[in-house]
Amino acid sequence: MQHKTQFIVGILIAVITAAAILITQTNSEQPLTNHDLHQQLSDLNSFAVEVSLMLDQYKQDKLDFNYLKYQAQKIDKNIDDFYSQLESTTVDASQKNDLSSVETLIFQFGLQLKFIESSQGDAAKLNQIRQSIQQLHQQITESEQHYA
Amino acid sequence: MRKALELTLGVLTAVGGFVDIGELVFAVQAGVKYQYLLLWSLLVGTIGIILFSEMCGRVAAVTKKPVMDLVKQTLPKKIALTILIFSSLLNGLTCAAELGGVAIAFQLLIGIADTPAIILTFVLLTGVIWVFPFKVIEKLFGLCGLALCVFIVVAVTTRPDAGQLASGLIPKLPSANLQDILIYFYFALGLISSSMMPYEVYFYASGGIEDHWTPKDLNVNRVTAGVGMTLGGLLAMALVVAASQLFGPIGLLPQLHGTSALMAVIPFGRTGLFFALVGIIFAVGGAAVETSLAGAYNIAQYFGWKWGRYTRPEVTPLFTVTWLLILVVAFVIIMFDIDPIQLAEYAIVFSVVVLPFTYYAVLKTSSDASQMGKHKNSRVITILGWIYMVIVVVIALAAIPLMILTNMGKG
DSSP: OHHHHHHHHHHHHHHHHHHHHHHHHHHTTSOOOHHHHHHHHHHHHHHHHHHHHHHHHHHTTOSOHHHHHHHHHHHHHHHHHHHHHHHTSOOOGGGHHHHHHHHHHHHHHHHHHHHHHHSTTOHHHHHHHHHHHHHHHHHHHHHHHHHO | OHHHHTTHHHHHHHHHHHTSHHHHHHHHHHHHHHTTTTHHHHHHHHHHHHHHHHHHHHHHHHHOOOHHHHHHHHSOHHHHHHHHHHHHHHHHHHHHHHHHHHHHHHHHHHOOOHHHHHHHHHHHHHHHHHHSOHHHHHHHHHHHGGGGGHHHHHHHHTOOOHHHHHHHTSOOOOSOOHHHHHHHHHHHHHHHHHHTOHHHHHHHHHHHHHTTOOGGGHHHHHHHHHHHHHHHHHHHHHHHHHHHHHTGGGTOOOOSGGGGGHHHHHHHHHHHHHHHHHHHHHHHHHHHHHHHHHHHHHHHHHHTOOOOSSSOGGGSHHHHHHHHHHHHHHHHHHHTTOOHHHHHHHHHHHHHHHHHHHHHHHHHHHTOHHHHGGGSOOHHHHHHHHHHHHHHHHHHHHHHHHHHHTTTTTO
8 A cells, every 4th residue: 555655646747747847848939930030049048148148258358268168168058959949849930030030040140159268369360259149149139120 | 263263063064054065156246236236145144054953963962963863763663764864965965065165266276177176176185084083173174264355355455335334134025027036035045044054063063072072161162153154154145245336337247156266366366366265175074074973963863873084984884975976976967067056056956855854853953851951052042943844844944946936036
């Protein structure tokens, strides 16, 4: 009896946990909406602001390259996840252009992050990347406003 | 000085509880999204954890019973067993999240790759718990975690408006649509429950027993719970304030816990970064130690095994194997490249479900004159305790629906 109860309690906890996680995940696998694109662009925008801030601090010699490199790597990983998430989303023909423009922004931003990682702290290269990120930030903001 | 050092149990519990990997993102996001509007939820959480830590520390000092014993004696057997299973799973998940968090902070500080950072973290944490007795562990993580006070200094240097700060301590709704109000409540709930995570009281009471508290130490318990948890609450509030002042105006909504260290870079450069990352390593590392030991304490106490880190590991073999196993499972989970922040967020939301049961057992025992004698709860503490019971029940009922409705606060 005792073992049976333990077993049922265990199964119950596992089922509740799995159900909650599944419901949350399913939420993010709905067909693509403008709201989803806006959400992705908001996150991307926030990352662009963060990278700009880091590069500014690095330029002022207030930040170690270790931090810049590994934080850029973590952001890059998140960006890859955005990209994969969008790639796996169901879209109809009218949304293909929208999706592709957002994917391009994500790709270009990811590329700049990879440049940071491989820059070995070279101030000139990082300054160039900083300018590119600022331009990208502008484009991301415009795109974000479009889908708001 | 010796008296001050006795507070480290409270400091470790609070720093590891309030400023763990989840809070480093959650509190900073709350500051950016809502400025000071959610400070009240940290105040509610801080008072709650002071109240229940003091109660369970007092029970531990008077009856020598840790919290899992109280759960076992107060609740029906099946529910107590469910609490044990659920809290053990959550301790494992939280430990994995914290371990991942320390590894990332190591990467940012010393510049090593992912896998070596995780291995280094696992080896260091296991080594520290294996080699050092409890008193050294609590002092090491409690004192070094104080490096996080850099965030209090950062918050002060941003010169926040005192009137707005004070008004943030009074609950009020933002002017927004229903979905945004739900997200606001999701954040409020997250901040309250992350301040009152069950592992904090399990760890704190067991720590009191490890420190051989007796009724003579009730004042130490009172001051330890009060000072330690207040410090934890202040640190979390400092994160909210600093984020609101520094990240809010530029529209930076952090998704990674390493981003919080940038707040110390803006005013203090490399020195600020060093203090922030060292503080994160010890605070989040402290949370990993807390969760692995709390998990082992619970299981050992439930089954009546010999437990404690006041003695050599081989004297308490089953307890030792349990905390080692929790750390190994956490290590394996995090090696699978699972996002530690998302893991921590799930752990916080699901921990809320255990809260009412754990806190009910503490409140019931600490109010019981037959067990506590003259040290039972005063009328005021009992009333406050019941008010908090209502709060944690409401939070427990709302947690999972809010998580689903708000898509984990993302809208």
